[in-house]
Amino acid sequence: MTRTDHRYARRGNASRSNAARSAAWRVFGMEMRKIWRPLPVLAALIVLLVGSFFIVNFTYLNNGGADVVAESAEFGPVYDARARERIRSEIDKAKQAFAADMAADPQAREQGVTDYDTYQAWSERMTAGKDAPAIDAYRLASYQRINALELIQSQADIGADELRARLLDQACYTLHEAWDGYPCGALPATVSARIDALTAQYDSRSMLQYNVNLTLQDSGKWMLMTATLCAMILTSFPLTRDRQLHVTALQWSSRTGRRIRSLQMCAIGCSAALAGLFVGGLWAVWLGVRMRPILGFGIDSALYRDIAWFDGTVLQWLAAYALTAGLAAAAFALLSAGIVGAQSNGIRMLLIVIPIAVASACCVNFVIGKYLYYLGNPLNRVLAVPGVEAIALTAMLMLAVGLWLFIVRRLRRRELTD
Template identity: 30%
Template sequence: MRVFLQEWKKIWRPGILVALLVSGLAYFYLFSNFYIEYFCNGPTAQAEFDLASEWVETYGPTMEPEERQALDQQLEEEKATFAQEIADYGPAAALGITTYDAFAAYQQAYYTAVQEQDGEADMETEQFLHKMMDNTNYYRITELENYLSAYDGKADTPWSQQEGFLSYTGEEQAQIQRLEDGSRGFLPDAVQFSTINYAKHLAIWSVLSVVLLLSPTFVRDRLYHTRAVQWSSRTGRRVWKVQLAAGLCGAVVLTLCNVVLYAIPFVGKGPLRFWDCPLFHWCRDDYTWFDGTYGQYLLVLVGMVLLLGVAAGGMTMFLSQYSGQYVAMLLKAIPLFLVVGVLAGGFLLNRPYYFRTIYLGDQAVPVPPGGEAILLGSLILLSVVLLFWACRRQNRREL
């Protein structure tokens, strides 16, 4: 244990910790912070988020047919609120707009006229429309209307007759119908989009931070000829295995710290209220290969980030032992980060376990069910094999 703690101190040096902190802050504000600052990007996304938050509190994580009927009353109440909000607005009254339906009709007539006039818009009318939309509950009403229209359309139309259903493979169609037989969820698109992209940047940073932390591990020993002293006895030779254990533990601890630090601003945006909501959105055409909840999906994403960090740690230590100076290790660390972090991490955390395709040239190739788990498992296996081979090679070396 004493040797482990000594190796642990060699990894967690103050200089590298400062470098990680500065680099982490820069990376967060350059890439990740966008998905926090614009968690619900736009008034439509914000309206969907607000409505879904209210429905979770009122109806629970799903919207069943008997609960859907109450939304008609909510729509009428929202329209009544709209009428109250424009009651004292002079330009609207002058045009005879006293209700939401009147405003929608005026808006539709204007856009139709613009199309007939080859897209030439009237700026005063445009300003009037946007002022009406931005200062009323217009977006809540339109989002609610869209949801009710899509909900009823899905309920009244068999899957075999729904647009786009036949474009899926037989396996995908069967999965869609299995999901449809379950709960009718309404998880907002903005939550899914921000969660997945935020997790993707977390994965990339976790790989980069692990590579930065562990790259000097064996290089420093070679520079100070520490290995030669250790090889002078069989007991000292076993230190290398302790270093591997300390390095892998360091990769786990650093990745967990990244997850916790990233979770603080993310949780502050309020997505955990949808923890029990199913990923399957009754009114959207975006499906997963497994029937889970948003909370379960978050745990899966955290697990993927953690395993990717461990795989990167193992590969970094393997490459580090073959570098006699820091420049040489840097030349190995950059390709490692690009392959494991940017390419593999970007692919793994890009809507994992959803129906999706990758493009090989002009050829679209569907990602098979569980393809992400296969790739992640392969990276872990490769890391283990490389470290196991390195251990055998060390044991066979002459003193």
């Protein structure tokens, strides 16, 4: 061949390659449209609607009428010397208000109660049975304020050594169920290193209320479950529908047609990830609006003892939950679609999908999503490393991809007479 012939041959190969890529993109777009049809989308939205009730129900930002977000933001983003001084000042103000309340109470004057200290002494005598209960202080805003501020002091105002001891106790209980002097055994090196890091940043702890962390954990767990189920419902229909419309038979009539199955895998994975990110994004935006004053606060709180594997702000943790929802949705949906395959009708498909969906929901609720990215996650008893939940989801995604590649390879090697 001459040089000109080689040049024309290369151009022809490039043209065929471009045509193949263009055809692949067209097929991929068709597969995406088959997934995002009205009926599957409606079913996914119904799952989202039901899941949203649980998400809202496990949100604790209004605790008995108290605004948990406002309480978290009251003394600033960091529990430092300035915050400690402000808390002491607020306690003094609350005690002055309590003294004024006692001065206005005839029962208190009769019992000789003039301020908070004399009330405490009177309360101890009453408990010992020396006085009859006559002063109802629990309903007073000043009394509730004093109790709340002193609770913050008792939980947060401890030394670095005491903090380390409490974190060690928490780790022993979490991993070995050892508590109050029971032998703990050796902790994993990763856990010890994390405790050292948390102790080292003693002066940079935030003042997030307990219910803020609990809201992230509990509502986030339900969000992950909802995202996973939405993705599974959305992506369960296309293969069965193809078989009902005899599209599968046409695809299997040639080896070129069988290659479409790999594009279907990509479309299912992308659609599931998009569905998970959509649900996770809605949840993150909804909570982000409610937590706007504390989005920049660190997740490591002086008022919360569970050990988080990562630092970062509330905003970053919301984003991490949303990204994890996308990963979980892709992993579970791909694995489910690979197991279910193309059934002869929708009833057979649902009979297989529903048990898989229940098992997936239990896995997310009791394993993956429980105390996500905290030491308390059950997976840390097997492998105590930061982000073990994401590692498990990635492994599950790789397993699902491997299953699909096996299916695609088996189809491509079939003879046309099959």
